[in-house]
Amino acid sequence: MTVTEQGLLERxxxxxxxxxGPSHPSxxxxxxxxxxxxxxMVKSAEPEIGYLHTGxxxxxxxxxxxxxxxxxxxxxxxxxxxxxMAFCLATEKLLEVRVPERAEYLRVIMxxxxxxxxxxxxxxxxxxxxxxxxxxLYCWREREMILDLNEEVAGVRMMTSYxxxxxxxxxxxxxxxxxxxxxxxxxxxxxxxxxxxxxxxxIWLDRTQGVGVMTREEAINWSLSGPALRASGVDxxxxxxxxxxxxxxxxxxxxxxxxxxxxxxxxxRVEEMRQSREIxxxxxxxxxxxxxxxxDSKISLPPRDTLHSSMEALIHHFKLVSEGVHVPRGExxxxxxxxxxxxxxxxxxxxxxxxxxxxxRAPSFMAIPGMCKMMEDCYIADVVAVIGSIDIVMGEVxx
Amino acid sequence: xxxxEVVQKVTEALGDKVDRGEVNLGDAVLFLGPDNxxxxxxxxxxxxxxxxxxxxxxSGVDYLDEDREPRFxxxxxxxxxxxxxxxxLRVGLEEExxxxxxxxxxxxxxxxxxxxxxxxxxxxxxxLDNSKRLIMPxxxxxxxxxxxxxxxxxxxxxxxxxxxKRELVKxxxxxR
Numbered sequence: 001m002t003v004t005e006q007g008l009l010e011r012x013x014x015x016x017x018x019x020x021g022p023s024h025p026s027x028x029x030x031x032x033x034x035x036x037x038x039x040x041m042v043k044s045a046e047p048e049i050g051y052l053h054t055g056x057x058x059x060x061x062x063x064x065x066x067x068x069x070x071x072x073x074x075x076x077x078x079x080x081x082x083x084x085m086a087f088c089l090a091t092e093k094l095l096e097v098r099v100p101e102r103a104e105y106l107r108v109i110m111x112x113x114x115x116x117x118x119x120x121x122x123x124x125x126x127x128x129x130x131x132x133x134x135x136x137l138y139c140w141r142e143r144e145m146i147l148d149l150n151e152e153v154a155g156v157r158m159m160t161s162y163x164x165x166x167x168x169x170x171x172x173x174x175x176x177x178x179x180x181x182x183x184x185x186x187x188x189x190x191x192x193x194x195x196x197x198x199x200x201x202x203i204w205l206d207r208t209q210g211v212g213v214m215t216r217e218e219a220i221n222w223s224l225s226g227p228a229l230r231a232s233g234v235d236x237x238x239x240x241x242x243x244x245x246x247x248x249x250x251x252x253x254x255x256x257x258x259x260x261x262x263x264x265x266x267x268x269r270v271e272e273m274r275q276s277r278e279i280x281x282x283x284x285x286x287x288x289x290x291x292x293x294x295x296d297s298k299i300s301l302p303p304r305d306t307l308h309s310s311m312e313a314l315i316h317h318f319k320l321v322s323e324g325v326h327v328p329r330g331e332x333x334x335x336x337x338x339x340x341x342x343x344x345x346x347x348x349x350x351x352x353x354x355x356x357x358x359x360x361r362a363p364s365f366m367a368i369p370g371m372c373k374m375m376e377d378c379y380i381a382d383v384v385a386v387i388g389s390i391d392i393v394m395g396e397v398x399x
Numbered sequence: 400x401x402x403x404e405v406v407q408k409v410t411e412a413l414g415d416k417v418d419r420g421e422v423n424l425g426d427a428v429l430f431l432g433p434d435n436x437x438x439x440x441x442x443x444x445x446x447x448x449x450x451x452x453x454x455x456x457x458s459g460v461d462y463l464d465e466d467r468e469p470r471f472x473x474x475x476x477x478x479x480x481x482x483x484x485x486x487x488l489r490v491g492l493e494e495e496x497x498x499x500x501x502x503x504x505x506x507x508x509x510x511x512x513x514x515x516x517x518x519x520x521x522x523x524x525x526x527l528d529n530s531k532r533l534i535m536p537x538x539x540x541x542x543x544x545x546x547x548x549x550x551x552x553x554x555x556x557x558x559x560x561x562x563x564k565r566e567l568v569k570x571x572x573x574x575r
Contacts, residue, residue: 050534057519058543062550093424220452220480223508234480241483332424333476333487335455346458346474350465361456361476369510398534 015043018380022051026129026384029394033372033383040379045372049365052398060358064324065091065165068358072345073159075360076396078118081110082338083396084163087358089244090345091165093332095325099294103167104246105287109180110153110162111245112276112283116187117146118339118391119273123194126266126388130207135197142190145183152176165325166300167293181284184277191273198266208263212374212386215260222370225363226341227268228390232260238337245336249286250279262382262389269391299325324353333361340364340391362396400448400484402427408448409486413439427486433473433499436490443477443486444505451477451486454502457512459520463546470494473516475502492522501526519544 021032030051036043056075060068072087073080085107092099099107124139147157153172154160162169198204214224219232229236237254239247255271257264293300297316306313329351335344341363348357371390375383400408405427406420416435421428431439443451455476462470471492478485490499499516501524503509514533516522521542532539541548 050532050536053534055543058548058550061544061546096424221507223454223506236480236483330424331460331474333426333455335478335485342455344455346456346476348460356462356464357458357460359456359458359474365511366454366456366508369508373507 014038020383022048026125027387027394028125028392029397031392031394031397033375035375035380035383037380040381042375042378042380042383045375045383047368047372049368049394049397052394054399056399057358057360061355064353065327065355066324068355069164070159070161072360073161074395075362075399076338076340076343076364076393077158078121078393079114079339079343080158080160081107081114081163082336082343083360084161085111085245086334086336086338086343086360087345087347088163088165089334089336090332090347091325091327093334094327094330094347094349095165095299096328097166097294097296097299099167100291101246101288102171102290103292103294105283106168106172106292107163107245108247108250109172109280109283109287110160110168112280113146113149113180115276115339116273117143119269119276120146122269122339122388122391123266126385126391127198129384129388130204132198132201132204135194138190138194138197142187145186149176149180149183152179164293164300166296167291171292177284177287180280184280184284187277188274191270191277195270199270205263207382207385208266208389209261210259211262211378211382212389213259213261214370214374218373219260219370222373223366224341224370224390225366226338227272228265228367229341230255231257231264231268233258238335238342242335244334247279250282252278262385265389326351326353327355335361338363340393340396341367360396360399362399364390364392364394365397365399367392368397400482402484405449405484405486409439409443412446413442427484429486429488431488431490433490433492436488437500437502439488440475440502440505448482449486450479450481453478453480454506454508454512455485457509457516459516459522459544461520461544461546471497471520471522473499473522496523497521498523498525500524503527518542521545 016037018035018037020035021027022030032048034046056071069084072083075083120139120143124136127135150160151157153176154162214232216233219229233256235254235256240254252275255268257268301320302313302316307317327349329349331348333344333346335342344361346359347355350356367390374386402422402425406422410417410420416439418430443449455478458474460472469491473490475488499522501513513524513527517524518533518535519542
């Protein structure tokens with residue numbers, strides 16, 4: 001701005017630059033957007049990331065394969081089992097092994113529980129951003145139960161590291177499976193409750209319908225994935241299209257939207273919660289007895305009780321703990337469907353026990369340019385609605 | 400299409416633009432040089448039988464310890480939403496001035512991963528108007544995901560040993 005002769009302020013340009021973040025509650029992390037405003041309208045949005053950069057990819061290149069797993073928990077911290085699963089599946093693809101059926105079922109149960117938990121946190125914070133305080137409290141109540149289930153099976157509430165190379169960390173007890181059953185029997189009434197609060201709420205409709213619209217072509221071109229992609233009418237879900245870990249055994253629907261706006265993304269995610277519940281229910285019905293990790297002692301630890309009687313088991317145990325898994329030379333990538341979309345690890349191995357390159361395909365990272373595109377020509381109050389509807393997690397954006 | 404059919408179709412259509420194609424652990428993989436990238440990518444996207452309309456990710460790899468030529472590689476992964484098949488392009492890049500053309504004209508979402516390639520590996524992306532640092536702060540020196548970038552060192556203010564810094568860079572991390 002410049003001061004004119006009359007002492008009045010005169011603007012150099014018609015727009016105003018507004019800084020949002022990096023510490024803004026509705027960016028769900030440390031994320032900065034520089035908005036170019038024309039009155040109430042956003043003309044352009046320039047994202048700035050990197051505030052949460054921890055160098056996980058670089059660190060992974062200096063750790064053994066099994067030591068990378070706890071770091072993957074911290075990428076998308078709302079979906080640790082999904083990240084573990086993506087990393088373990090890629091490593092197992094290089095090793096050319098397939099885990100036993102019980103391990104696959106336990107993995108599916110954990111991943112779907114974490115999808116539920118992630119969507120609950122998303123719904124809680126998204127609704128809070130738009131002004132619905134009650135939903136926030138309700139969702140947190142149910143998410144707490146998922147964390148309790150995590151704690152019982154993995155010993156940790158959030159960063160579970162439950163899924164390991166060659167299987168899972170330990171077997172789940174019958175009582176834990178009963179508790180999961182109790183939880184998913186309790187959940188549908190609660191999801192109906194959230195929907196009663198929001199789905200036909202006129203304030204909610206005003207704030208979300210027709211906001212942040214992305215057409216089918218735009219959504220594909222901007223590499224949106226997961227619920228944001230499906231809300232734009234693309235029927236693409238890796239669980240259906242390229243089943244991994246036994247997802248072909250389950251019957252479930254892939255919800256899609258029509259308009260590709262914030263409201264459709266909300267509807268898709270809420271329906272996904274019901275479908276996740278359905279998958280867990282079928283998995284609990286059909287979970288087989290048997291081993292929960294592969295028996296190859298060069299990949300997964302031998303059973304604890306054999307260490308006292310078998311020399312070979314002791315040697316394998318020592319070698320695995322001190323040296324780790326040797327993964328054959330090669331490169332691979334395997335995509336899986338996380339709560340935010342396509343997660344995958346591109347792993348390059350030179351045949352040793354330390355990966356040469358670990359690259360995470362993070363759905364939030366790929367979605368950010370498209371998200372800022374959506375903000376153009378919408379009101380400033382809708383910016384938080386758009387950010388919430390994409391459900392970004394800065395841990396996996398900055399890595 | 401299966402991965403075998405994809406590789407066969409692409410290599411037949413593009414001929415010498417692609418160095419070679421293979422199926423690796425079930426994935427279709429093409430090897431090519433940076434000069435042919437745009438032409439190959441355009442064909443992959445626009446051929447209706449292939450229709451690779453979705454960019455999954457772009458990744459850089461530094462093969463310094465492998466002792467092979469070329470040292471760098473940019474890896475592109477594409478999906479087709481309609482046909483449900485995927486392909487991976489592995490573009491070898493020379494150690495001196497690794498340069499790769501931008502694919503943002505075909506897939507707009509490439510802007511972030513390409514800026515990351517510059518930020519983390521120091522690749523020059525021709526045609527990308529915005530190649531400043533993405534994740535690292537402005538003014539950062541070096542490219543962190545290169546193999547010769549040390550994992551943990553700090554600048555040493557003074558040392559009698561002239562080769563001290565270089566030794567640190569070469570030293571293997573303790574977990575190896």
